[in-house]
Amino acid sequence: MNIQGVSTGNLTINQRLFVLIILFIGLPFFLLGSFWYQSSTEAIEQFAAGANKRIIEQTNVSLDSYISNLENSTYPFIHNPQIQQFLSTTELTPYAYFQLAKKVEDDLFAQMIYGRSDIIGISLVAENKRQITDYESAPGLLDMSEIRKRNRSFQEQLDQYNDFQIIGLSRVGNTPSLTVARKLYDNSSFLYKGLLIVDLNLKQIGAICSNDSLGGFDVWIMGSDGHMIYHPNPKQIGAEVEPGLLSRIQNRDSSFFRHQDAVSGTEKMVLHERSQITGWTVVADLPLNNLIGDLITQRNYSLAAASMLLIIALALVGGFSLSLTRPLSMLQKLMARVERGDFVLPTHMNRFRNNEMTAVFQSFYSMTGELKRLIREVQDSQLKERELMIKQKESELRSMQSHINPHFLYNSLEIINSYAIADDHMEISRMTRALAHMFRYNIGHAGSVVPLREEMTHVQYYLDLQSARFRKLRIDMDMNERDLDRVNAVRLTLQPIVENVFIHGYRGKKPSYLGISSRAEAGYYAIVIRDKGVGMTAQTLRQVRRILNSGKKPEGGLLRNDGDETTSGIGLLNVHQRLQLTFGDEYGLYLVESVPSEGTIFEIRLPYRTSEEGFHVPDHDD
Template sequence: MNLSTYKIKTIRVKLILIFTVFFLLPFILFGSIWYQRSTQLIEENAIASAQKSIQQANSYLTYYFGDLERITLPYITHPLIEAFMKITPDEVYQRFSITTQIQNQIINQVIYGKKEVYGLSIISENGIVVSNLADTMEGWGNRDLIQLEPRDDRNIKFNHIHWENGIPILTISRKFTDTNTYSTKGLMLIDLRLNVISAFISKIGSSQTGFTWIADGEGSVVLHPDPSRIGDAVPDWYNEHIRKMKQGSLIVEDSGVKKLIVFEHSPLTEWTLVSEVPLTELTGDLFALRNITLLILIAVTLVSLFFIGGFALSLTNSLSNLKRLMKRAGSGEMFVRAHVPPGKQDELNELYDSFNQMVEKLQRSIDEVHASELREKELMIKQREIMLKSMQAQINPHFLYNTLEVINSYAILENVMPISRMAISLASLFRYSITSGDERLSLYEEMQHIQTYFEIQKERFEFLTVKMQFSWDDLRQVQALRLTLQPLVENVFRHAYEKHERYPEFVALRGERTALGYHLFIIDRGGGMVSSDMEKLNQAFQSVKDTEYHLPGRDQDEENRWGNVGLWNVHQRLRLSFGEPYGIHILKSTEKGTWIEVHLPVINGGT
């Protein structure tokens, strides 16, 4: 379908289309863009806030462990430490003296004021240990010093978590290196209470339900607010999205809850700090504000749509009602009126009032025209009655002279009974013709008159064949008008035969009763008429105009014109007396003859 040729016909559809294109669609489009953009900005702000918190936590850990490394660095080259590294197990007194000094001058100084430090231990390559953990010295045999020793070029190592008296302990090992041989002479082990560090980390960027935890490079949980999770394997989403990355953020769904995950890797500890915060906690208030704003906007739009749409609907309904009233008035229902509410003086009520005035004026005009037409038809009918009575009073001279000539010939030459029969038939014909012309009677009486007419014509034309193919009983129930068939039969002799210089040899009257009335066919074998004249006559018979100016033959010979006028007069008499669809119709007319159909009403039950 070509859209350029499509036209919107109703105002209602136009209003809906304008509202949809210029208001509803832009509102939906910009509302969707605003919704998506506001959601994106809210999530970006939440991620930025979480990233700031995790960076603070990571900075704290980096600073703390860096500070711890700086504090212990001077003790690597401390004279007491160097002396301690050289003691053998056999030097008992010297061992006791140096360890006591290290205990008092180094270990106590390092752990003083640091409640997160659980213990500080120094181990020589000879297996001699000095530590503040005097009560747990027997546990040193369970530690794998080889695993605790830093590898490669690193001087410090963060080891796996172990538990001491129900407390998670992180052991940081630092090696003592010989400045000459660069070999390891011993280790310094710093045991930290993770619950103290965890409590401090949790305060940074803390939320109602969110928390921060730490994973090491091997995929184990190092630090977690839930102590039971320390030492467990990291979640699957950590291995999928975080393990090989340095920092970033993502949204995951864990146990049916969407969480915002922000992480950052620490090069110093090779740990990854992970912050988990439920997305609803970060964006709940902002989303609520956004949703409230959206609901208010939708409510305002719906209220506006209600009032604007109601007004537009009222307007279009009024116009549609006026359209229906105009259609009814156009179909002839001039009694319709538009309801005009009292007290309202807007444009629609003025339009309704104008419509009512227009219909009233049209009704008056139609009544005047109808009355004028009735008067004109009455005058025309009276004129035709006068013309018909004049025609009845003047018997066709041509027919009368020929008949008298035949009578005279028989009387002179033969002196036989046909003279008597013709005289009797002629008398009967005259008596029927001079009776009142528009008197209604049955087709039976009219057919008896035509039979008398044919008896006279048979005396004129010896070889004339007349066939009457109908039921005489049916004719008693068919209504007709006096002298409606004789002009039709006369036309057969004058225009079908004599005009074409043919001998009248055959005339048939065939009748049949149908559900629509009685159909009488007048059939001849004469020369017929031209097809154009037949079409014009049939158009004249079907026309509702009561005029003979559109009949064929006006510019032809007078004889042919009066033949057509005769057919027209019979048709008009039947139509004026019985109405539609009764009258005359020419079925066919060729060189082999003509079929004229006369449609008459049937009396049913005496009606």
């Protein structure tokens, strides 16, 4: 035998084993160990970043929810009569202005501030130079002239703001605050003439960023201008982010990277996630040693232990001999059975002259017994996890359902209807009845089969509401009344197609025409829905037909006439599949025709009712 040019003919078995271990185990172990050292470091960092990234994402979601809730709380100001009087140019006596200010503070400001500890103060400012302010909750003494001056500067920038604008950081007295504004318009001129300005302390944002699971590192918020909106260290609030860190954060909406702190010199891992709603970036800078120091130490210990084991193996290799062949062969056969999933092994165990092999067999039997136990535990754990998921989904569903009180909504709509009738507002009464019917109908079982008359009644109420919205809308309804009780339909399948006309058929323009007609065929009853809207391109037409024929939505989504992606077509597909699953493949939704700038025609094919329900196949001359 010759290895690497060295003759091993005179070497003992122990020596040969020693040489083989050095060349084929020791050297590869060293090379692979070096490679593994580098790759494991990267893997540990990625694992740690992934584990903490979910917390950052949840923080971002909570911040978006907080800002959205704040935005929703400003809606009552838009059409309020007192606000409209405040925005008007009508001259008011000092007493009338005092009464108006007091009513705004008592009715609107108090309603918004009630139960909220994060609002420092609220201001109303109009282009007619009127201002109403309420800063009673602000800590310390304030110079209100400075606040009024600041409010006027915001009013002068009114045209640069969105309807709801996060203006940014400011100071109310000595307290740092986040200032947001809602634009207010005059109902008579439809021009923006005022601002609702809300100053918020940073306690709520700080509470969102604080999390018991985020021990050992800081979570802070950076605005789109590169300044810190919030930081656990109050001295950092409003400060600029250092340029090197800022450029790396702004390069991508979400990522993680290593960064050397310019002040402390500490190496940190930075995770960040940008919000598409607020434009803020939630950043977590984690000291690398705190994050993965223990894992690195364990990795180093593992390498040291493996190296020590290798050295011990080399020192003890002389004690082994060819007598290991037989027990190793037996062990190999037993392991092959375990690999095939056979854990039923012989109960007796051979005794060998060397205690090491006896210990190996004992360990193997213990290991197989432990593996068998662990497999049972994993199976039991998976079953429990599935049961827990099902219970969790049921709990979430019950929680959602508990927030809806149909009787309360019905009674409220009936009260509104009664007041409308009493005041001779018949249009409002008609719309209220339509809305009540739609709500009552919508909460019914979505998959139940109903007579076509019920679906058409639901569509008619929906069109009543749309007609009130679009006064110039012409509706052409040509239905055979005798057939409405002779045809079956699935609840809530016609109205989504009619609604699709208003959402997509007249995208970018006001609806002008909607036609609904029926046609009796020998094997089905057809409902034809047509519009004179924007229509579809030939490519979009092919895509929609492919969706309805194949039952699969396209990966790229449907295209507008201008080529931009708009919708996946899932709504049309859902209606089509519900009809086919309920009545059979010969029924469903069909796209008959669509021409750009001329309109679209859809056809819904429904079955006639069975003999037990009053089977009827009308003649073609009906």
